[in-house]
Amino acid sequence: GNSVTQMEGPVTLSEEAFLTINCTYTATGYPSLFWYVQYPGEGLQLLLKATKADDKGSNKGFEATYRKETTSFHLEKGSVQVSDSAVYFCALSEDRDDKIIFGKGTRLHILP
Amino acid sequence: DGGITQSPKYLFRKEGQNVTLSCEQNLNHDAMYWYRQDPGQGLRLIYYSQIVNDFQKGDIAEGYSVSREKKESFPLTVTSAQKNPTAFYLCASSSFGGDLLRNEQFFGPGTRLTVL
Numbered sequence: 001g002n003s004v005t006q007m008e009g010p011v012t013l014s015e016e017a018f019l020t021i022n023c024t025y026t027a028t029g030y031p032s033l034f035w036y037v038q039y040p041g042e043g044l045q046l047l048l049k050a051t052k053a054d055d056k057g058s059n060k061g062f063e064a065t066y067r068k069e070t071t072s073f074h075l076e077k078g079s080v081q082v083s084d085s086a087v088y089f090c091a092l093s094e095d096r097d098d099k100i101i102f103g104k105g106t107r108l109h110i111l112p
Numbered sequence: 113d114g115g116i117t118q119s120p121k122y123l124f125r126k127e128g129q130n131v132t133l134s135c136e137q138n139l140n141h142d143a144m145y146w147y148r149q150d151p152g153q154g155l156r157l158i159y160y161s162q163i164v165n166d167f168q169k170g171d172i173a174e175g176y177s178v179s180r181e182k183k184e185s186f187p188l189t190v191t192s193a194q195k196n197p198t199a200f201y202l203c204a205s206s207s208f209g210g211d212l213l214r215n216e217q218f219f220g221p222g223t224r225l226t227v228l
Binding site for chain 1 (some may be wrong): 116118145146152153154155157170202204206216217218219220221
């Protein structure tokens with residue numbers, strides 16, 4: 001079945017550091033890929049998405065590239081801020097299915 | 113403003129009681145979903161509904177029930193049969209409006225249920 005695996009946290013970085021959160025997936029078809037972010041005590045917000053191979057999603061300085069050859073969708077940001085502290089979820093959805101499969105989430109702490 | 117509302121934000125229940133969590137959306141979305149979130153386990157799908165008066169079980173439906181009498185509303189009942197109901201519950205919705213929007217889910221702020 002389809003699945004998403006992302007690096008376990010927590011990840012702790014200093015402000016202005018470079019961020020990578022790894023995400024790999026298993027899918028039988030051609031899924032859409034997402035990164036969602038959850039701030040403390042809130043629901044999830046879509047951060048970025050990519051719908052086909054080699055697409056790059058970007059938002060708020062975050063980027064992720066859909067790599068079909070390595071089945072990966074790693075999240076990156078060049079210079080993190082304290083306000084980026086949150087839990088990040090990688091997710092996939094196949095076009096024929098209305099369900100989204102989420103990874104377990106990676107908690108990110110940014111120190112001032 | 114369009115969005116998804118969940119109420120209440122915090123809910124306490126005694127063992128053996130049923131409790132209903134509210135989810136309302138004014139986004140005109142066709143599909144609605146309920147997830148359960150536990151620490152370290154990510155989100156798990158409880159139930160989902162693609163159209164009014166129809167819904168399907170997700171991965172962990174046992175001990176839960178839902179209804180979809182209106183497009184805007186998708187309440188979740190946590191029954192006394194649910195053995196470990198303490199968790200954070202998230203409602204979401206999505207639209208079928210074209211390739212770019214398909215499958216993107218919008219989330220409510222969540223309800224934290226605690227069983228005493």
